[in-house]
Amino acid sequence: MAQKTGVVFFPAFDWAISPTHPEREERLLYTRDQLFEEGIMDLPQLIEYKPRIATHKDIARAHFCVPDIQTQITNAHLIAVGGTLVLADALMDKQIANGFAMVRPPGHHAMRVAHGNRGFCNINNEAIMIEYLRQNYDIKKIAIVDTDVHHGDGTQDIFYHDPDVLFISFHQDGRTLFPGTGFCDELGGPNAFGMTLNVPMMPNTTDEGIHYILDNLVLPILDDFKPDLVVNSAGQDNHYSDPLANMRFTAQGYAKLNEKLAPDLAVLEGGYAIETALPYLNTGIILAMAGLDYSWVREPDYRPENFRETQEHKDYIKGVVDYLWGVWNDREQLGEQQYPREGEFIESTRQVYYDTDSIREQQKESVRLCDNCPGYQVIDSRGMYPDGQTKSIKAVALHPRACSTCQEEARALYERMKINLQGADVISFQDKPADRYYQLSDRGDVEISDEHLVTE
Amino acid sequence: MLIGLDVGGTYTDAVLMDDRRVVKKMKVPTQNENLLNSLLAALDPLLDAVEEVQDDELDRIVLSTTLITNLIATKQVDATALVIIPGPGLNPQLYDYRVPDTFLLSGAIDFRGREIWGIDEQEIKACAQKIQESGIMRVAVVGKFSQRNNKHEKLVASYLQENIPGLTVAMGHQITGRLNFPRRVYTTLLTLATQHRFDTFYSEVRELLEQRGIAAPLYILKADGGTLSFSSSVLKPVETIFSGPAASTLGALALTPKGKTSVVVDIGGTTTDLALILSGEPLLASKGACIDEMLTHVRAFATSSAAVGGDSCLMVEDGILQIMPYREGPAYCMGGPSPTPTDAMRALDLVEIGEERQAVRAMEMLGKELGMAPQQTAKLVLEKTVQRIVAEIEAMFISWEQEPAYRIWEMEQRKKIRPQNLVGIGAASPALLPLLGEEMGCSALIPADADVANAIGAALAKVNLRLTFHFDTDRKFYSIEENGVQEKLKGVSSLADAESFSLTRLQEEGNKMGIPGQEEPELVYSELFNMVRGWRTEGRLIDVCVQFPTGILEFQEGGVR
Ligand SMILES: [Zn+2]
């Protein structure tokens, strides 16, 4: 029997950030109506799965939550993540050929350190799913293609130093849209240079422009990288009717993108044209992933003649694509130029803004340079909250493939940090080679376990 | 007094009941080519018994038959043309409705009920002409989202009716307003294709009853375990399909303690049929009945079947005992050709049918290949039989647990539950059920009169009614899924308004159907969505489902309540 496309649909009809927020109960209501009325789940090519409630350990693989995981999430988050994990298991178990998790709340703006909600996201669904897959199955190289109109800054942050995860995001230019990042010079850390690639697009870019990027940059790089798994971070706010952005992508364009990209797993991100776009986009994506005809899927007001790319856009996109293609091919050499390997650590500092929760974060990151492995990072972060409070966390993130020297160093470092807090509220450690996660705070010294902690 | 009658695929069962007491019961083989004869053979002796009771009269007769199943299986259905208005979305060819005369019209309604593309009159004209040429006199007209706006369906239907004299037209929104266009199409087609023969059959039944001087009203049992007056059932005959499993589940419900979680186990010849009762309520199939391999909008009980029964053929392959999914004849102890689970039961003295010596012989034959003594072999056979059924029961509970959830509370609430009781009906139940109960750690109940549980279920089934409302306060419109109502909305703006509006309407409709005034209406669910446009709430979408639930008649002193 031909393999099916797995679908998890979790519209969270009883969850909202606030009553009139774009992330409200209504967001996937019309998508529900369209999908159910189409009878799409009855097709033999599809199989619908129920999500599950993810565990705190699942989250700890990708995040350092301040002051703890419980504070950062609701059950809606655990279920949205759990939906992606159900599909990940079904894929690895060969029950399905590919899968689409249509879940909310979204996640791609959630960074490694989580002080609060940014860009409607608390925790990063794709990142948690990828860490879960790496720990539980024989998956080494992963590619994430972020097709949301906003830069997937959270996902970029989590994998910035990871040479095993290729992150490609195309999005509306950060000078014109939240979160204001995602430029061509954000290319990955010293241990993973060229493994982050960003294509900022001018406002009003159409299907044609996006498919140029896909055909001439994304697909050739995937061909070259040969990942074990391709994930589409499938935001739908590139759509021409989206109220939060200014692009001109259509349902046909989105469906075709998924057909060409052929992701193993797609996870819904943004998309706020809840009546005019989402019902059609989601139908199109499902059909494309299942290898079915999507030519009948179109928006009620769609006219092909309204979606012609300008020469200015074409020239600009070609320039960016050529530049990034060059970076990809020379990434080793360019990485050495960018990050001269002198000493054991490279340090950097930055500011992160949490728009939803009005939190400002200052972060210092020290990256361990190792000739034998992807090393580890030491993070020192202070969040300044709108009520005047501050909370700080010191954390160590050890790569799953860290060498024994780096493993010993990181573990010893964590033990020393526990003794000398240096004013930190939380001390945390991701021991990914051992798949164990620890946290010390005024709530105790705990190992974050696999049990379900359902909030009542 | 009440009469319940179930014309099943193999047997026709009937009971005459006085409250919960079985006054008389009948079981006759079903003649599938003449259901009417089978029905009368079981019914007439009961009618005679009614005559003999002096101080009481017959309150109603409830029928459950395989008529619709048989009509569809033997393709005795009326030719129907199909006109669909699919709008944007799936390529309609992804679904094969198996109707040669299918016509596609442009035009589209969206999920809110707004017209997005108009209907092309030239297309309707051309379509009408082709239908007329084909000579087909029944047409199903179904549009996507017609439950949110029936304008296009009505337009097409009235044009066709005006231009083709004598044409019967059914519109999708009248048949069901549940979301799922392909299932609506298929349900509408089946309705048209069976309506005429259904009407003919039950009119004959009614006439025969009149000839016998029976004035009691005639009710038909539906797949969801509710009863309908005959005149209402003619509108939606497909809903009476699979009423047999509903009848036996209701029978089990009537014969066991109230409010419990039970599995109804009907052990037959080569299959064991299962149904679930969760906290006293029969579980409905989440997807609607599957008829002729097509999903429909017919609400039906969730049933499942394990491929093992009293007559299953037993074999040893490579030293391993196998229960085959077929029968070669009756049990060896009854003169059959091969060993069966019934022989194992007989050999262990769990049943009294057949020859004990032959049963032991059958176990010897199997045992020789297994290197086991006959008694040991018999125990192994029953162990395997029980395991097979337990696995199927477990799978049913798991598939219930795994049904998709779209809300946080559904995820939090759907906890793992397992049955308290097994309720056995069917011939092999008394012997096997205690073993099953032991394996699953729950009580095994074999009610008295379990052999006619389905007829008892039919006799006691309540009239049920479910109404599912969809309110759109922005478009000032509401619709009801079950009866195709689409009307202007006045005076409903909050969830509380919508709930009380729905409950009042349920009471009114219930009265018309003869649901007694003291029945408590139930709010099944209600849900409100604010429609926010540009940070302002512009309207509300409210879904409310209310019902007089499926169940069995309660009795008080003095008769039917
Ligand atoms: Zn976005």
Ligand SMILES: [Zn+2]
């Ligand atoms: Zn190392």
